[in-house]
Each structure stands twice: as C-alpha cells, then as structure tokens.
Amino acid sequence: MAQDKSVISCKNVWKVFGDHPAQLAGRLGPDTTMEELRASGHIAAVRNVSLDIARGEMLVVMGLSGSGKSTLIRCLARLIDITSGAITVEGRDLGAMTETELIDLRRRKMGMVFQSFGLLPHRTALENVAFPLEMRGQDRISRIARASEMLNLVGLGGREGYFPRELSGGQQQRVGIARSLAVEPDIWFLDEPFSALDPLIRREMQDEFLRLKAMMAKTIVFITHDFDEALRLADRIAIMKDGAVEQIDTPERIVMAPATPYVAKFTSAVDRARVVHAGALALPVSGRSVEGTALPATETLHTLARRILQDDRPMIPVSGADGRISGVIDRAAALDLLLGPAA
Amino acid sequence: MSGALSRLPRPALALFCLAALLCLGRFILPDGLMRLPEPLILPFARWINTAFAFLRDDLGLMVVTRAISDAVEFCLDVTANLLYGKSRWPMLGPIPWVVIAATMGMAGYVLAGWRLALLSAGTFVWIAVMGQWKWAMETLSVIVVAAPFSVLLGILAGTLAWRFRRVERVMNPILNIAQSLPHFAYMIPVVVFIGVGPKAGAIVTIIFSVPPMIRMTLLGLRAVPPEIIESGKMSGTTKWQLMRSVRIPAARTELLIGINQVIMQSLAMVVLASFIGMPGLGQKLLNLLQSLKIGLSVEIGITIVLLAVVLDRLSKAWALKQPEHLTAGASWMVRNRHLLIWLGLCAAGFALAALHPYFAVVERKQALTLAGPIDAGVDGFIRLVTPLTDWLRWFLITWVLIPLRDGFLWLPFSAVLAFLAGLGWLVGGARSALICLAFILPIALSGWWDRAMITVYTVTVAVVIALLIGLPLGVWAAGRPARASRFILICDTLQTFPSFIYLIPVVMLFGVNDVAVIAAVMVFATVPILRFTIEGLRGVPAETIEAAAMSGAGPRQVLWHVKLPLAVPTLVIGANQSIMFALFMVIIAAFIGTQDLGQEMQRALSSTDVGKGLVLGFAVAFMGLMADHLLLTWAAGRRKKLGAAQSAA
Numbered sequence: 001m002a003q004d005k006s007v008i009s010c011k012n013v014w015k016v017f018g019d020h021p022a023q024l025a026g027r028l029g030p031d032t033t034m035e036e037l038r039a040s041g042h043i044a045a046v047r048n049v050s051l052d053i054a055r056g057e058m059l060v061v062m063g064l065s066g067s068g069k070s071t072l073i074r075c076l077a078r079l080i081d082i083t084s085g086a087i088t089v090e091g092r093d094l095g096a097m098t099e100t101e102l103i104d105l106r107r108r109k110m111g112m113v114f115q116s117f118g119l120l121p122h123r124t125a126l127e128n129v130a131f132p133l134e135m136r137g138q139d140r141i142s143r144i145a146r147a148s149e150m151l152n153l154v155g156l157g158g159r160e161g162y163f164p165r166e167l168s169g170g171q172q173q174r175v176g177i178a179r180s181l182a183v184e185p186d187i188w189f190l191d192e193p194f195s196a197l198d199p200l201i202r203r204e205m206q207d208e209f210l211r212l213k214a215m216m217a218k219t220i221v222f223i224t225h226d227f228d229e230a231l232r233l234a235d236r237i238a239i240m241k242d243g244a245v246e247q248i249d250t251p252e253r254i255v256m257a258p259a260t261p262y263v264a265k266f267t268s269a270v271d272r273a274r275v276v277h278a279g280a281l282a283l284p285v286s287g288r289s290v291e292g293t294a295l296p297a298t299e300t301l302h303t304l305a306r307r308i309l310q311d312d313r314p315m316i317p318v319s320g321a322d323g324r325i326s327g328v329i330d331r332a333a334a335l336d337l338l339l340g341p342a343a
Numbered sequence: 344m345s346g347a348l349s350r351l352p353r354p355a356l357a358l359f360c361l362a363a364l365l366c367l368g369r370f371i372l373p374d375g376l377m378r379l380p381e382p383l384i385l386p387f388a389r390w391i392n393t394a395f396a397f398l399r400d401d402l403g404l405m406v407v408t409r410a411i412s413d414a415v416e417f418c419l420d421v422t423a424n425l426l427y428g429k430s431r432w433p434m435l436g437p438i439p440w441v442v443i444a445a446t447m448g449m450a451g452y453v454l455a456g457w458r459l460a461l462l463s464a465g466t467f468v469w470i471a472v473m474g475q476w477k478w479a480m481e482t483l484s485v486i487v488v489a490a491p492f493s494v495l496l497g498i499l500a501g502t503l504a505w506r507f508r509r510v511e512r513v514m515n516p517i518l519n520i521a522q523s524l525p526h527f528a529y530m531i532p533v534v535v536f537i538g539v540g541p542k543a544g545a546i547v548t549i550i551f552s553v554p555p556m557i558r559m560t561l562l563g564l565r566a567v568p569p570e571i572i573e574s575g576k577m578s579g580t581t582k583w584q585l586m587r588s589v590r591i592p593a594a595r596t597e598l599l600i601g602i603n604q605v606i607m608q609s610l611a612m613v614v615l616a617s618f619i620g621m622p623g624l625g626q627k628l629l630n631l632l633q634s635l636k637i638g639l640s641v642e643i644g645i646t647i648v649l650l651a652v653v654l655d656r657l658s659k660a661w662a663l664k665q666p667e668h669l670t671a672g673a674s675w676m677v678r679n680r681h682l683l684i685w686l687g688l689c690a691a692g693f694a695l696a697a698l699h700p701y702f703a704v705v706e707r708k709q710a711l712t713l714a715g716p717i718d719a720g721v722d723g724f725i726r727l728v729t730p731l732t733d734w735l736r737w738f739l740i741t742w743v744l745i746p747l748r749d750g751f752l753w754l755p756f757s758a759v760l761a762f763l764a765g766l767g768w769l770v771g772g773a774r775s776a777l778i779c780l781a782f783i784l785p786i787a788l789s790g791w792w793d794r795a796m797i798t799v800y801t802v803t804v805a806v807v808i809a810l811l812i813g814l815p816l817g818v819w820a821a822g823r824p825a826r827a828s829r830f831i832l833i834c835d836t837l838q839t840f841p842s843f844i845y846l847i848p849v850v851m852l853f854g855v856n857d858v859a860v861i862a863a864v865m866v867f868a869t870v871p872i873l874r875f876t877i878e879g880l881r882g883v884p885a886e887t888i889e890a891a892a893m894s895g896a897g898p899r900q901v902l903w904h905v906k907l908p909l910a911v912p913t914l915v916i917g918a919n920q921s922i923m924f925a926l927f928m929v930i931i932a933a934f935i936g937t938q939d940l941g942q943e944m945q946r947a948l949s950s951t952d953v954g955k956g957l958v959l960g961f962a963v964a965f966m967g968l969m970a971d972h973l974l975l976t977w978a979a980g981r982r983k984k985l986g987a988a989q990s991a992a
C-alpha cells in the first residue's frame with residue numbers, strides 16, 4: 001500500500017496495560033514475548049502492529065474476544081495513548097497532537113459507533129445525534145436540521161423525541177450510527193456495532209450499513225468477531241491474535257492463502273465457495289480451447305454454482321471485467337470447493 | 344466443643360485465654376490492669392480545646408466562619424420571610440398556605456401521579472389546619488437553605504475525590520468517621536464558632552448532610568459506562584463539556600439519590616438542632632416531651648413523620664423518574680401543561696387567601712387539635728398496660744439491666760482489650776486485631792472507660808432484644824412474597840423517620856428512665872435487622888431452594904439448612920446497621936436520662952466544651968467503626984466461602 005495514499009498508518013504500535021508501561025516503552029521490539037511482559041505484570045493488548053489503511057478502504061479487524069481489537073481502534077482514535085510506535089492520520093502524527101488539535105480532529109474527521117451504543121440516556125434521539133454538532137458550537141437551527149436529516153437517513157424519522165430507553169436495541173444503534181455520521185467524518189470507526197443485536201436485526205443492520213456505505217466514500221475500520229459479517233463487508237481483513245496482526249489481506253487470500261496456522265484454523269469453518277471468485281481459481285489458457293459461454297471472474301463460486309454444475313466441460317472459460325477471456329477453471333477443482341472433496 | 348476450640352487460630356485462642364485469665368484473676372490484679380491508671384490518661388480534650396482556640400482566635404477562623412454564616416443567615420432570612428413572614432427582606436411573605444400546599448401537591452403529581460399529589464398536599468393542609476404552620480415552616484426554611492448548600496458542597500468534594508485519587512484516599516477515612524459520629528458531636532464545634540439559634544442549626548445541618556452527597560457523587564461519576572464517556576470524547580467534547588454534558592447528566596440517578604439522602608439527613612438533624620436553640624417542630628417536640636404532654640407531642644410527631652414521608656417520596660420519585668417523549672408536534676400548551684396548571688392553582692390560592700384570611704394564615708385559635716382525644720385514648724391505654732409495663736420495668740431493671748451493667752463495669756479493661764483483639768484475630772488475622780485495638784485503646788486512654796462501658800451495655804442489650812424480635816419476625820415476613828414486600832415498605836418508611844420520633848411512644852409507655860431509653864434504641868435497631876433478614880432470605884436463589892426441596896428437605900429443613908446459612912452475610916450487614924443506629928439513638932436518648940457517654944455529651948453541649956464533646960463523639964464513632972470492621976470482615980470472608988462453594992458446586 002503506497003504511503004501517500006494511506007489515511008491511517010500504524011508503525012510498530014504497542015499498547016501495554018499494567019503497572020508501569022511507560023518504563024517499558026524503550027524496550028519493546030518485534031521479539032518481545034508475552035511471557036516477558038507478563039512476568040513484569042503487564043499485558044500487551046496491541047503488539048507491534050503495523051498497517052496502512054487507504055482512502056475509501058474498508059478494513060475489517062477480526063479476532064477472538066480479548067485479542068486487542070477494541071484496544072487497537074481506540075488507539076487509532078487516541079481514546080487511549082499508545083505505549084510505543086507511531087500512528088499518523090492524514091499524514092499528521094496522532095501522538096504529537098495537542099488536546100485542542102485532537103478535539104478538532106474528532107469534530108471534523110472522525111466518527112465512531114460503539115458496541116453498546118454509548119447513547120446519552122438523558123437526551124432524546126434527536127439531541128443525541130445533534131450532540132457532536134452542539135459540542136463544536138454549531139447553531140441550534142442548523143444542528144437540529146442536520147440531526148433530523150441523519151435520523152431520516154437511518155430510518156428513524158418520527159422518533160426524534162424518543163429517549164434511548166424507549167427505543168429497541170436496533171433503533172438505538174441506528175441513533176448511534178446517525179450520531180457518528182452527523183459531522184460528516186472522513187474516517188469511520190465501528191467497534192462490533194451489531195454484536196449486541198439479535199441475529200435477525202443484525203442482518204437487517206448489515207444491509208442498512210451496506211446501503212449507507214455505498215452512499216458515501218469513507219475510510220472505514222470495522223471490528224467484528226463474526227466471520228460472515230466480515231466477508232459480507234470487507235475490502236481487506238486483518239486477523240488479530242493476542243494483540244498482534246497475524247495476517248492482513250483480502251478475504252479471498254485470507255481463506256485461500258492463510259499466512260499462519262492460526263489463520264488457517266480460524267477460517268477453516270468458512271464456506272469457501274462464498275468467498276472465492278471465479279477469477280481466483282482461473283488457470284492460464286495456455287492453448288486450451290476456449291469456446292462457449294464464460295463465467296464472470298468477479299462472481300463467487302457460490303453464485304455460479306448452478307452454472308458450474310450444469311456445465312459439463314472439464315475446463316470452463318472465465319471472462320474478466322472487459323468481457324475478454326482471462327483464463328479457465330478446472331471444473332473438478334471448482335466442484336471440490338463447492339461440494340467438498342470427492343470421497 | 345474442644346474440636347471447635349482447637350480450630351480457632353492459635354493467637355486468637357491465646358488472646359481469649361488471656362482475657363478469661365484477667366477476668367478470673369481480677370481480685371489479685373494490680374489496679375493498673377483494671378482501669379487505666381490516672382497518669383496514663385491523655386488529656387485529649389485539652390489538646391482539642393487548645394487547637395480550637397488557636398483556630399478561632401489566632402488563625403482568625405472566626406472571621407471566615409462568621410462570613411459563611413452571614414451568607415447562610417441571609418438565605419435563611421429570605422426563606423423565613425417567604426414561608427412564615429418573618430419581617431426581613433424581601434418582605435413579600437408569608438405565602439398563603441394554600442399556595443404552598445397546592446405547589447407541593449403539584450410537585451407530587453408531576454413526579455409520581457395522583458397518590459403522591461394527595462399525600463403531599465394533604466400533609467401541608469394538615470399542618471396548616473392543626474395550627475403548626477409556623478413551626479413547620481421554621482423547620483422547612485432551614486432545609487430549603489441547607490440542602491442546596493450540602494448538595495453543592497457534596498458535588499464539589501465528590502468531584503475532587505473522583506478526579507484526584509489522593510483526595511479520595513484522604514477523604515474516605517474522614518467520611519467513615521463523620522458518618523459514625525453522633526449528631527451531637529457536630530453541634531458543639533458549631534456552637535463554639537457560630538453560637539446558638541437558626542443560623543447554627545442550618546450550619547450544623549449542612550455539615551451533617553454533606554457526607555452522603557460526596558459518596559453518591561463519587562459513586563455516580565465512577566459508574567458512568569466507559570462507552571458513554573468515549574462516545575462523548577468522540578463527539579469532540581472538551582474536558583469541561585465532557586463533565587457538564589456527559590458525566591454529570593449520566594450520573595443523574597446517583598446524584599438525585601444523594602439529594603434524597605441529603606434531605607432526609609437534613610430533616611433528622613434540623614429536628615435535633617432544637618438542642619442548640621433551633622426553633623421549629625423539633626423544639627416544640629422537645630418541650631412537649633419534657634413536660635410529658637403526650638397528646639400534643641403525638642400531633643407534632645405525626646407532622647414530622649408526614650413531612651419525612653412526603654420529602655422522601657418526592658425526592659425518590661424525582662430520582663427514579665425516567666424521561667418520556669412527548670407526542671410529536673404537541674402544542675406549546677400541551678408541552679407546558681404542568682406549568683400552566685400550577686400557575687392556575689397558585690392564582691386560585693392567592694385569590695382564596697385574599698377572600699378569607701383563613702386561607703392565608705390559620706390563627707392559633709382557629710386551629711384544630713386532637714390532643715384531647717389522643718390524651719384520653721392514651722390515658723386509657725396506659726391504664727390498661729400499666730401493670731404490664733410496670734412489671735416489665737421492674738423486671739428489666741432489677742434482673743437484667745442492673746446486673747448486666749454491673750457486669751460490664753466489673754470487667755477489667757485489659758480483659759476487654761484482649762478479648763476484642765482475639766475477636767479481631769479470629770475474623771481477619773493480625774491486621775484486624777490491630778485495627779480493633781486501634782479503635783478501642785483511645786477510648787481507654789481518654790479516661791471515659793466507665794461511661795463507654797455503659798453505652799456498650801445499653802447498645803448490647805438493645806441489639807440483642809432487637810435480634811430476638813427482628814429475626815423471627817423477618818423469617819415470618821419473608822414467608823410470602825407479598826408479605827415480604829409489605830414489610831420492606833414499612834421498614835423503609837420507618838427508616839425515613841427522624842430518630843427523635845421514636846422517643847414519643849416509649850416516653851408515653853415507660854416514662855423517663857433507663858427502660859425507655861433501651862426500648863427506644865431497641866425499636867430503632869429492630870428495623871434494619873428486620874429489613875435485612877427479609878432481604879437476605881429473599882435473595883437466596885430459587886434454584887438452590889428447589890434443589891434442596893428435590894433432595895427431600897421439608898420447609899423447616901430448607902429454612903435451617905439452606906436459606907438461613909445463605910442469608911447470613913446479608914443478616915450481618917443488618918446487624919451492623921442496627922448497631923450503628925443503636926449508637927446514634929442511645930446518644931440522642933440521653934436527654935431522657937442515662938449515665939453513659941450521651942449524658943456527658945449533653946453536658947459538653949450545654950457548657951460548649953468542644954474538646955470533651957469531640958472526645959466523646961470519637962469514642963462513640965470508634966465503637967461503631969470497630970463493630971463495623973468486625974462484622975463486615977467476617978461477612979466478607981463468609982461470603983467468599985459461600986461463593987467458592989457455589990462456584991465449585
């Protein structure tokens with residue numbers, strides 16, 4: 001990822017909790033082990049993380065609970081200070097910002113959605129959404145107008161006067177989303193926004209989220225521990241374990257080319273056919289005959305399943321976005337992926 | 344038995360043996376082990392007096408306190424003018440009683456609906472019609488001034504403690520002591536610095552009711568969920584905005600519960616402040632009780648109780664009230680309907696008052712009184728029970744109280760120290776043994792040992808009787824859910840009454856003597872035991888009871904082998920509160936005649952001897968804190984064991 005294009009960039013970021021993390025700062029290196037830290041009464045919640053997030057990209061951070069996802073995102077928003085390393089946001093060193101600069105950054109550039117919503121219980125839905133605007137001193141009329149607009153956008157028109165406690169979980173999170181978008185941030189953080197919701201509502205909220213995402217170009221960091229959610233949403237996925245990023249890559253490569261045994265185990269239950277695109281399975285044409293209809297390279301095998309089953313050619317051609325044949329896939333390999341290896 | 348003994352930790356056993364030996368050998372003990380020898384007694388009182396004199400005269404603290412008290416006095420004058428027409432600026436009052444009653448009724452309606460509206464309006468109508476308006480308003484005018492001061496001070500101090508760990512660390516032990524100091528201990532320094540009268544009453548009330556507000560502020564600010572704070576920060580708040588718009592509003596419930604506690608503490612204190620010349624309901628009650636005018640005291644007592652209940656319900660309803668949305672597009676009239684109704688009621692009230700003076704001020708001779716019938720009824724009742732109460736009094740005094748008191752006084756102080764240290768060791772090892780000694784040794788050193796032992800004896804007798812009554816009653820009450828809820832409600836209501844009230848019935852029954860004191864303390868101490876017994880039994884998980892029932896245990900077996908053992912930690916908290924209450928009450932009851940620390944405290948109060956008053960106050964506080972430490976440490980250990988057993992199962 002080119003440095004100049006990245007909106008957020010982390011270099012060897014460590015976050016250590018414990019008695020005297022500051023004393024450790026100088027000694028943290030790539031080979032500092034958990035055991036060393038634990039011996040001195042510390043926990044590394046984020047361990048030597050380096051990553052770049054491009055403008056407009058959606059990065060999904062995944063990992064088991066306790067793997068440091070929330071801590072990482074809070075470091076990116078500087079809700080907590082990092083122990084060592086550097087984070088730059090739009091080229092500016094986050095750690096070197098003064099309190100005022102930081103507040104200004106949050107007032108114009110950042111929005112965040114929380115797992116348990118973090119709504120202010122004493123304010124109505126409208127007042128909650130208007131809160132960030134109020135804090136930056138926007139006048140009453142314009143902030144109410146903007147807040148109503150945002151509530152309409154998330155489908156809560158008519159509920160402006162309700163208090164959080166009078167709304168369902170899904171509705172509360174809609175308020176949370178509307179609030180985080182009220183200041184038109186460029187960077188949008190979401191920390192497990194849907195995991196407190198029922199599965200049905202969660203699905204509905206994911207659709208809602210995809211709709212909103214399509215409407216605006218934002219750099220998004222999205223945390224989840226639900227792989228299906230990650231696959232539905234991500235441009236790239238970062239998998240964390242014990243505070244370290246094990247692999248950061250496209251969903252397809254995470255599934256097809258796991259960098260570590262942990263990632264392989266982590267993704268083993270995933271239905272590959274839903275992730276892998278026809279293009280990823282394609283072999284070079286290299287002289288084989290390529291007549292007949294071709295499969296689109298950008299579709300997943302799952303969507304193409306019926307066509308692959310009904311096609312009896314051993315080698316099926318694949319066409320790229322421009323319509324030209326880009327390769328062929330081995331039907332047997334594709335069927336293995338779809339149905340599991342033949343017995 | 345010997346098995347149980349050998350299971351005791353060695354040092355505890357050794358200390359108990361030492362205590363027993365000291366008791367047995369009391370006839371050959373040197374005097375120095377019986378009572379602390381005279382030269383060892385430290386003149387704490389003189390030191391405190393010197394310190395106070397230095398503060399007052401040399402440091403000129405008097406100027407500061409005068410300035411503060413002048414500000415308080417100004418506020419008091421304003422409320423006094425408005426509420427009962429004292430001729431002071433702004434010279435607008437008195438507000439007709441119908442208007443105040445309507446306002447209180449409206450407050451009740453807005454906060455909790457019709458029933459509270461009727462109760463609170465009814466209370467103020469009762470006060471007016473019974474001709475107690477002026478006294479009640481004298482009392483209220485102090486609360487109206489003192490409570491906001493306390494709340495502000497409490498929020499300030501609480502915020503400081505929340506912000507700076509070090510402040511909290513210093514403040515915590517001070518609060519612990521402050522909350523176990525008897526009321527009178529607060530009054531004496533105030534009398535020294537301010538004098539007597541309403542101003543002093545207000546100031547002592549402010550000081551007395553600050554601690555709960557500090558605690559609730561700290562608790563509330565701590566309890567704000569981290570995500571709410573983070574969402575505030577991500578909304579771009581500055582530190583100040585975060586405090587004002589996020590933290591404080593999110594801590595609303597705790598802060599309002601703090602306000603409720605401040606109001607209730609203020610009421611309790613302002614009634615007692617009659618001892619330092621605070622006019623109002625308390626002073627009336629004190630005078631009437633001292634001259635044994637039962638009917639009239641009952642009337643005042645009813646007023647105080649009604650006020651307590653109304654103030655408590657109103658402020659609790661405020662704390663628990665959740666915001667509710669208005670229907671979209673409601674008109675201005677609808678949105679402000681409560682304000683409009685209130686304004687209408689006030690206008691009607693003023694008009695009524697203009698039409699007939701009865702509705703402005705009820706004159707003395709227009710007042711109703713129930714004193715005649717009450718006195719007649721009480722007399723009849725007393726005549727009926729006199730044989731019983733006389734016998735009870737005789738029996739208790741000759742066969743229980745005097746022997747016990749002599750027994751407590753007979754104990755060598757060294758044996759008591761050894762015994763308490765052993766007890767401490769038993770519950771919490773060397774640390775607790777040292778803590779107990781640290782609390783009890785200063786009492787011996789202060790030279791008030793005998794008086795303190797009399798207080799201990801009174802409290803012990805009262806708490807034991809309270810346990811004997813409260814436990815079975817609690818077990819019975821917890822038998823059915825509906826009954827349990829009813830009893831809890833009664834206990835909660837009883838706990839809102841200012842302690843002074845409990846003296847009315849006991850004086851009525853027993854007259855003015857030792858038995859009356861013990862009875863008052865006992866009644867006051869039964870309430871928390873009853874309450875926590877019910878809570879403890881109700882708190883036993885249903886699954887555990889079902890499991891026992893499935894194992895074939897009968898109801899009695901379930902009670903003895905399952906419910907009671909599991910309820911013990913909660914019971915102990917009840918016993919602990921009961922001891923605290925008893926200590927407070929025994930000091931208050933002193934004015935109807937005791938020979939304990941309380942009586943000396945009364946003397947210190949009338950001679951404004953700060954040193955002596957504070958030494959006595961600390962002695963009482965230390966006894967309470969020691970009981971608190973012993974019981975809570977034991978309960979915590981017990982709870983840990985139960986928890987471990989439950990999680991292992």
Ligand SMILES: Nc1ncnc2c1ncn2[C@@H]1O[C@H](COP(=O)(O)OP(=O)(O)O)[C@@H](O)[C@H]1O
Nearest residue numbers: 017043045063064065066067068069070071072
């Ligand atoms: N304020 C804190 N103090 C100490 N340890 C913390 C703190 N916050 C998080 N941790 C620890 O850091 C680790 C990562 O936590 P977190 O980032 O919340 O994980 P996740 O969001 O992936 O579930 C956990 O082991 C957690 O116990």
Ligand SMILES: [Mg+2]
Nearest residue numbers: 069070071192
């Ligand atoms: Mg998390």
